[in-house]
Amino acid sequence: MVYRNGTYIAFAADGQTDPTKSDIKYYNIFKGWKSMDSKEFNFVNSHDKVAAVRDSSKAETIKRSLRERINRSKNMLLLIGKTTKMDDDFVPYEINYAIRTCKLPIIVCYVEEDNRIVNSIPDRLKELWPNSLKVAMEHDEVKTIHIPLKEKVIVQALKDFSLVNQPKYSIGLYKKSVYDKLNIY
Template identity: 40%
Template sequence: MAYRNGTYVAFDGNGTTDPTKGDMKYYALLQSWNASNKFELTFSDSHKKTYQVKDTSSKITLQARLLERMRNSKNMLLIISDYTNWDRGMLNFEIEKAIDHYNIPIIVAYTGYSNILNPRALAGKWPKALYDRIMNQSAKCIHIPFKQKSISAAVSQFSIHNKRDELTSSLSYYTEDTYRGWGYL
């Protein structure tokens, strides 16, 4: 059995490999935060632990590589932006497998927000697989803004290993006091 210490980052690739477009730019920003010693955020990126998958790879090869990465993951950071699609590409596959097969807690990070105090109001942004699992309460999620301090806190706090801090809801979120402490309110 694999040691599950990575953070699996999921986002809608929007059919591009250009790191300056769509959700790819948020993943690139996340990687730069993680690599920099100027930020508190550090995590083990599950995508760095296996061979890269090329655009020419078959869907079966891609899915196998994603599942391998998931087996080594303690949590999933799901980036949601205005570019995120309801039902396109591999994102719904990733969410479904993370929740249904690997019981991975989901950290839902929304771009363009300084705080998330009512996750249900953002339901229109959720990909189909997430929407379905939040509605049937099979997902364990914390909803946060795509901000360095909130990501750092959630990644370190919520994992398959932290039973004490285990998420008990599909609609968990941090309090106003927490956001004030981070300087986001």
């Protein structure tokens, strides 16, 4: 039996190897936050649990590695930026596998959003959703929480949501009181 204590982070790499030209830069920010001893940002990175594959690997080899990483996860942190919905290979595959096979809750983090997301999700953010996520939420196949790119709220979501403690709704939001408690204005 696989121990499922990791957080799987999904993002659109846009076929880039330059980390400044895709959402991998946000993934690298999280790794930096984690490496700082004085920070609360601590998670078990599912990507560290499985050997890396080369960029030149065949799609099926990459997918096998992604499945292994997702299988070892308790939740998924999906980074959504301007190009995420245009990814037509790995991001939809990761979302569908996480939802349908592993039943993971998804923490949806909008990488260019600096404001609280309360009451409802603005249309400008809904337009960024990958179709695989949108369909799963519409059919109540997944439980999600939608948050901005703020370290404290990401830490809170990683603590709050896992396989055994899923968000209550397909499209969940933190209440204003959670942001107030975290001093996020």
